[in-house]
Amino acid sequence: MDELVKNEAGDRIYTLNLGPQHPSTHGVLRILLDLDGEYIVKADPVIGYGHRGHEKMGENRLYRQFFPNTSRIDYLAGLLYNHGFVLTVEKFAGIKVPERAKYIRVIASELNRISSHLLWFGTYLLDIGGITPFLYAFDDREQILDILDTITGSRLTYSYCRLGGVARDVDSKFIDMTRAFLKRMSSRWADYEALVSKNVIFIHRTRDVGVIDEELARQYGVTGPNLRACGVAFDVRRSEPYEVYDRFDFEIPTGSRGDALDRYDVRFREMQQSCRIIEQALDHLPEGEILTPKVPQKLPVPKGEVYFAFESPRGLTAYYMVGDGSQTPYRCHIRVPSFGNLNVLNEVLPGTLVADAIAILGSIDVVIPEIDR
Amino acid sequence: MSEGFWGSEWFRLILGLVIVLAFSQLNALFLVWLERKVSGHIQLRPGPMEVGPHGLLQTIADGVKLIGKELILPLQADKKLFFLAPVLVFTPVLVGFLVLPFGPGLVIHDMNVGVLLVFAFSTITVLAILTGGWASNNKYALLGAVRSVAQNVAYEIPLLLAVMSVVLMVHSLSFSQIVESQKTVWFIFIQPLAALIYLIAATAETNRAPFDIPEAESELVAGFHTEYSGMGFGLFFLAEYTNMFIVCAVATSLFLGGWNGLFGISLGIPGVCWFLLKTYFLIFVIMWVRWTFPRVRFDQLMNFSWKVMIPLSLANLVITAIVVKII
Numbered sequence: 053m054d055e056l057v058k059n060e061a062g063d064r065i066y067t068l069n070l071g072p073q074h075p076s077t078h079g080v081l082r083i084l085l086d087l088d089g090e091y092i093v094k095a096d097p098v099i100g101y102g103h104r105g106h107e108k109m110g111e112n113r114l115y116r117q118f119f120p121n122t123s124r125i126d127y128l129a130g131l132l133y134n135h136g137f138v139l140t141v142e143k144f145a146g147i148k149v150p151e152r153a154k155y156i157r158v159i160a161s162e163l164n165r166i167s168s169h170l171l172w173f174g175t176y177l178l179d180i181g182g183i184t185p186f187l188y189a190f191d192d193r194e195q196i197l198d199i200l201d202t203i204t205g206s207r208l209t210y211s212y213c214r215l216g217g218v219a220r221d222v223d224s225k226f227i228d229m230t231r232a233f234l235k236r237m238s239s240r241w242a243d244y245e246a247l248v249s250k251n252v253i254f255i256h257r258t259r260d261v262g263v264i265d266e267e268l269a270r271q272y273g274v275t276g277p278n279l280r281a282c283g284v285a286f287d288v289r290r291s292e293p294y295e296v297y298d299r300f301d302f303e304i305p306t307g308s309r310g311d312a313l314d315r316y317d318v319r320f321r322e323m324q325q326s327c328r329i330i331e332q333a334l335d336h337l338p339e340g341e342i343l344t345p346k347v348p349q350k351l352p353v354p355k356g357e358v359y360f361a362f363e364s365p366r367g368l369t370a371y372y373m374v375g376d377g378s379q380t381p382y383r384c385h386i387r388v389p390s391f392g393n394l395n396v397l398n399e400v401l402p403g404t405l406v407a408d409a410i411a412i413l414g415s416i417d418v419v420i421p422e423i424d425r
Numbered sequence: 426m427s428e429g430f431w432g433s434e435w436f437r438l439i440l441g442l443v444i445v446l447a448f449s450q451l452n453a454l455f456l457v458w459l460e461r462k463v464s465g466h467i468q469l470r471p472g473p474m475e476v477g478p479h480g481l482l483q484t485i486a487d488g489v490k491l492i493g494k495e496l497i498l499p500l501q502a503d504k505k506l507f508f509l510a511p512v513l514v515f516t517p518v519l520v521g522f523l524v525l526p527f528g529p530g531l532v533i534h535d536m537n538v539g540v541l542l543v544f545a546f547s548t549i550t551v552l553a554i555l556t557g558g559w560a561s562n563n564k565y566a567l568l569g570a571v572r573s574v575a576q577n578v579a580y581e582i583p584l585l586l587a588v589m590s591v592v593l594m595v596h597s598l599s600f601s602q603i604v605e606s607q608k609t610v611w612f613i614f615i616q617p618l619a620a621l622i623y624l625i626a627a628t629a630e631t632n633r634a635p636f637d638i639p640e641a642e643s644e645l646v647a648g649f650h651t652e653y654s655g656m657g658f659g660l661f662f663l664a665e666y667t668n669m670f671i672v673c674a675v676a677t678s679l680f681l682g683g684w685n686g687l688f689g690i691s692l693g694i695p696g697v698c699w700f701l702l703k704t705y706f707l708i709f710v711i712m713w714v715r716w717t718f719p720r721v722r723f724d725q726l727m728n729f730s731w732k733v734m735i736p737l738s739l740a741n742l743v744i745t746a747i748v749v750k751i752i
Contacts, residue, residue: 068564076643090568090723179643181634181720187468253635253719406568407722410644 065093068406072101076179076410079420083397085409092409095401097394102421110373110384115141115351116215118384123209125386126422128171131164131200131210132364138213139294140360140371145215145351150341153217154296159230159333160200160212162326166237167196168365169323172417176316177248179414180257185248192240199229215351217343227334234327241324249320258313262400262412265310272399273392276367277318278416282310288363300332312415319417350379366390366417386425390418434534441533445522449667454484456666460712467716494655502652503560510557511653511660517546517553518664521671526600528684528696539600540588543675544581547630550668551577554639557661558649569648572723573639576629579730580636584626586738587619590745591679604683611682616745620680622738624707627672629726631665634715638723673707674700681707 071082080101086094106125110118122137123130135157142149174189197207203220204212212219248254264274266282279286285304289297305321307314355377361370367389374383393416401409430436458473458481465472473480498504524539526532536542551574558570591612595603613620629636640648650661677683681703684696694702721729 066564068568075646090572177719181637181641181643182718183464184468184716187470191469247717251719253721256725257719257722405723407638407641407644407720 064088070409076414077420078175078413078418081394081413081418081420083401083409083413085401085406087406090405090407092401092404092406095397095409097397099394099420099423101424103424104421106425107384107386110386111381114379115381116349119215120209120211123211124421125388125425126364126366126369126390126419127208128168128419129164129364129366130208131204131212132161132362133369134210134213135161135295136360136362136364136369137371138215139362140358140373141215141351143360144354144358144373144375147216147347148344149216150344151296151338152221152340153342155333155337156203156218156222156342157213158295158297158300159222159330159337160203160210160218162330162333163196163200163230164210165365166323166326167193167200169319169326170196172319172365173244176414176417177254179410180254182248182251182254185244188244192237195229195233195236199226199233202226202229214343214347216347217341219343221342222337227337230330230334234331237323237327241320244320249317255313257407257411258316258415259311260309261312261408262404262415263309263311264396264400268396268399269310272396274367274396275389275392276363276365277315277322278367278393278396280305281307281314281318283308286368288361288368292361294360294362296333297329299336300329302326302328312411315415315417361387364389366419366422367393388422388425390420390423394418394423438534441523445519445533449519449522449670450663452670453663453666454488456669456708457484457487457662459708460666460715463709463712464716467713488659491656491659496657497652497654499562499652502562506556506560507652508657510553510560511657511664513556514550514553514664515660515667517549518667518671520546521675524600525671525674526604526678526683527700531684531697532601535599535601538598540592540598540603540675540679543671544585544588547668547671548577548581550664554649557653561649561652563652565645565647566649566651569639569641569645569651572645573632573649575723576632576636576638576726579727580626580629580734583622583730583734583738584630586735586742587616587623587626588679590616590619590738590742593742593745593749600678600683604678604685607682607685609688611680611685611687613680616680616741618737618741619745620676622734622741623676623680624710626730626734627676628711628714629730631668631672631711633665633669633711635718635720636726637715637720638726641720643720669708669711670704673704673711676707677703 065086065088068085068087069082070085071077072080077083082098082101084096084098085092106121109121119134119137122133125133170189170193174186177185200210201207203222203226204210264278264282266284269279269282275286283306285306287304290304302325305318305325307318355375357372357374359370359372361368368387369389370387372385372387373381376382397413400412404412461483462472473483476482476486498507521543523533524536524542554573555570558566558573591603592598594612595606597603632639640650645651650658653661677700684700686692686694686699
């Protein structure tokens with residue numbers, strides 16, 4: 053029998069090629085797993101199956117032409133990438149933004165953050181084998197997509213922000229829908245908590261699984277909820293406030309153990325905090341313009357470089373642009389959180405079971421096309 | 426025989442087999458539809474609605490589609506074993522119907538070792554799954570097959586121990602006698618622990634969620650039947666649902682009083698209806714559990730069996746034996 057399970061080198065180890073087509077790799081991730089029975093000896097994530105050359109496109113187009121690309125880098129948080137991009141260029145070119153537009157951007161971004169987290173919530177439970185929460189989460193997410201549809205005209209790739217403001221003003225219908233959604237969610241959290249967060253099987257599947265400690269997180273550049281689950285209260289919205297985030301009262305949820313359950317918990321509470329931000333923004337929504345008039349078609353972009361970081365649902369995301377005085381950037385680099393978050397798997401997966409690998413991969417919430425860009 | 430062939434035991438058996446085949450197929454089709462409806466309503470959606478009234482004919486349409494599909498043999502797969510497995514998984518399931526008492530006297534062949542026969546044959550399912558997984562020449566399928574064997578070995582023991590406590594009380598392995606002795610009080614009230622252990626172990630035995638780790642779709646794609654297409658997959662599918670019916674029917678006979686009404690009150694409902702009502706209720710419970718809970722992990726599943734279920738069922742058996750001896 054021993055001869056059957058040994059490879060050429062005489063080890064009892066065999067390789068399982070998980071992905072790129074696999075139900076739980078969330079897109080086109082491929083992980084080469086060296087297994088001893090069901091235990092993982094070595095894990096090697098292979099990326100690059102979703103490469104679309106966004107950075108290069110950014111270097112060949114006008115800033116406003118590249119803008120629609122940004123919502124396609126991370127298709128679950130399109131609006132946040134839009135938002136970050138316009139903020140970068142506004143910082144670069146010194147464009148002023150009206151107050152009302154700033155508030156609208158924050159409301160739309162936070163709605164998008166909740167929708168991204170809700171999708172993660174559903175698919176994570178799907179990874180663990182609970183199929184029903186997926187449909188409940190999507191039912192809630194559908195409300196957000198409808199709300200964003202009324203102001204942006206699309207459901208996934210929004211392209212809503214503009215240099216110097218936003219594309220369309222919000223009306224009373226949008227505000228009513230958003231308030232109704234917040235009311236709906238406030239009763240929903242308790243349901244989710246009772247049915248999922250307190251489920252014995254769920255806790256057993258995630259407690260102490262895939263522990264990322266603070267040191268490891270720093271080494272790999274892990275950010276976002278994954279870092280906060282280790283107990284580091286780092287959130288760009290708080291540490292380097294952009295837009296009007298410094299005017300809102302919200303908490304940065306943190307965990308203590310850095311395991312899958314903590315990551316779940318952090319994201320879960322983040323959705324509630326986003327709801328709080330939206331509520332405050334709606335209460336203080338100022339009247340006025342939504343778009344600065346006379347933003348030139350061709351931007352007078354100076355020579356030099358600009359770096360702008362913002363908080364996407366997956367962590368610290370940043371645009372880094374180098375201008376050479378022409379109409380297009382000389383270099384357009386996008387710092388994506390999923391890259392660091394994914395590669396930490398190299399260290400976390402060995403020693404766990406195949407079932408754990410899926411639970412850990414789901415818990416770090418990666419968007420593969422974002423990594424490949 | 427004075428009545429000739431028509432009154433003989435042979436005729437009874439052949440007629441029974443025809444009825445069993447027809448019933449098991451229709452029942453499996455109905456259960457697939459029921460599962461989709463139950464899951465749909467649990468998940469805020471209507472389930473199949475298009476084919477037939479409330480989608481009743483949906484599974485027939487799916488069956489026709491499956492029959493029309495090509496059977497794909499993976500490269501370097503073991504051809505004989507690969508095609509043997511789906512047959513092997515479906516055949517033993519049918520044997521269970523032979524000894525199940527649907528009503529008073531309504532049993533195809535009342536054997537004095539009926540209980541033993543059902544469990545002996547249901548064990549063959551594991552062999553079929555191992556065969557299918559091994560012959561597929563696919564690592565996911567092999568992992569699923571290996572998991573399945575470990576799981577079934579671990580859960581057969583508490584399952585049989587739970588059944589043994591009932592057998593000890595009745596002093597018989599015949600289903601009819603077991604049901605007969607529950608005329609006034611169902612055994613679930615005397616043996617609640619055994620009933621619970623049986624239901625949990627049976628869920629694991631039939632590879633149903635939350636114990637569906639041999640086919641855990643988010644980990645192993647489709648587990649042991651990853652490489653099966655067309656009716657090969659269809660037979661695995663039908664076997665799962667038929668198996669579910671057998672397991673629930675056995676539970677009904679052993680713990681829920683079979684064709685007997687509650688506390689001897691039959692409310693004028695015929696015994697067959699009582700039996701089917703309870704069986705389908707148990708099936709509904711198993712479906713309900715599937716769409717409510719996430720999947721357990723493999724090592725947790727094994728620990729649960731060896732450290733909790735087996736000691737509990739053993740203790741239950743010993744206590745039952747002592748009490749039976751004293752009384």
